[in-house]
Amino acid sequence: MKVGLIQQKYHGSKKATIQKTLELIEKIPNADLIVLQELHQSEYFCKSEDIKHFELAKDFNLDVEFWRWVSEEKKVVLVTSLFEERAKGLYHNTAVVLDRGRVAGKYRKMHIPDDPGFYEKFYFTPGDLGFEPIDTSVGRLGVMVCWDQWYPEAARIMALKGADLLIYPTAIGWFDKDSKEEKAKQLEAWIKVQQGHAIANALPLISVNRVGFEKDESGCIDGIRFWGNSFVCGAQGEMLLQLSSDKEEAKTVELELDQTYEVRNIWPFLRDRRVESYECLLKRYCD
Amino acid sequence: MKVGLIQQKYHGSKKATIQKTLELIEKIPNADLIVLQELHQSEYFCKSEDIKHFELAKDFNLDVEFWRWVSEEKKVVLVTSLFEERAKGLYHNTAVVLDRGRVAGKYRKMHIPDDPGFYEKFYFTPGDLGFEPIDTSVGRLGVMVCWDQWYPEAARIMALKGADLLIYPTAIGWFDKDSKEEKAKQLEAWIKVQQGHAIANALPLISVNRVGFEKDESGCIDGIRFWGNSFVCGAQGEMLLQLSSDKEEAKTVELELDQTYEVRNIWPFLRDRRVESYECLLKRYCD
16 A cells, blocks of 8 residues: 655635645555545644634535545545534534545544644544544544644554554644754654554554644744655654655655554553553543 | 563572572662562473472462561562462462562462463463552552563552552463564564553553573474563653663663653543443443
8 A cells, every 4th residue: 555645834815725645646646545634725823812713614514525536636645634614613623534525434532632832622622433444445443633642542452442553633833942962852752652552562653744834924923844754664663755854745755554463463452451450541540 | 660680591490590680689789679580489380281390389488488588688669470379270470579578468470371382271270369569668669570561450450549650460472483573563563562561641650571591391483582672661651771682681770750740731531531431341241
């Protein structure tokens, strides 16, 4: 299977940004699966809390229809990341998977962050669809979104529900004021925690992040320099493709889903889980 | 806190091997905490299934008493890994923590592997003490053993029970027949899955592995080339110390337990866990 990653910038408007996405999709005509970054139609608006941004969720159904059409035109499975207005005043950060013209399923971001510059708890209601893989013509996709990528629980549940691969549209970046060392540590941690999920579950993993500096118009913070580095790793966590930290790119890589079978047979982690001793995992803290 | 790692070979007998351990301990007199490798008193006998090896568990209580005495003499917290005869025919792979002359606690290996050359299910009854951190004068130690290091559940539970650091005495190695690429992938996966636990829980992590080739006397396999690479990483997974793949070594590194507080305040993963949606983790598989 050929997996395509599209890592891009925000181009000042929804129209211009989608135009760029379509151009990048044109560059990888042979991809069987294309993964887009988190909230790829717009800027990463959670840099501040402003009710005007809820407007961006209004056209969710039209957005789904548009990307469904693209997936049909390009004969591809497409993982999108959209802002969903579910009811008046009720919003989700939702990944929608389109399979060659069919809406295959959606995932509503379960773990919602909130820290300076990433005020997501203001915008997004935590997902209520659980961790359910989505069946497509290229496999059973364990699609999650960004902050979910720090949670081993989420990856494991997707694996236990039969996911063939783990997929994370993402928006994460640096603050310019941080030291070079701190930035390197953050980027490495972000990559390694995900490689850890791939290894622990013997599943390939795709993570697609945005690039470019986005100013915080509210002036609360300077802005975020999204660090790119979108990547694909195999079922032993080995890096198969890694994009740059500052360029818009569309690239593909060949992925062997059979590797999971081979790796799990030599490293049978699922066989030896001590499920009767994991109850603490369902608690906030075990004090 | 100064953390000491002792990575060593098997020296043909229990006496000679312990003698070497004591020599290596002499080399790091300033260590506050010393971690030994898995089953450090003997060869890694699980290369084949032979009841004669149960003899090695007979002196468990004497072994504990000996290492308690060492910890008192050296004024150090010592993490040992011993073969425990609990009753006739009932054995555990048990880590015992000695705190400057006091038996601080023990952990019985929970996840038991079994694959060619690592026939542990023959020797070790799965632990029944759960994942309980052990309180010592240098902190609350999340001690586990080897195969546990592949399980995000185990590391998370230790974190949720207040562990200050994660510790894994280990015995893992290569088969000479495997390709260079496969060996590199295995070693990298072993390191990264553990760095993943460090990052996901914002806890420093210590993993101590044996070195040297140990022949399988039964002739069933050639033997195992234990790959060393004992390491310490910080709460963002950053490598602080990494030993060689083939030498006996005793080294120390400074560890800042305060880092957990700082990292968790900027990356508050524990705050956002979706505990009400993790039930699947208590199942073998969620089909």
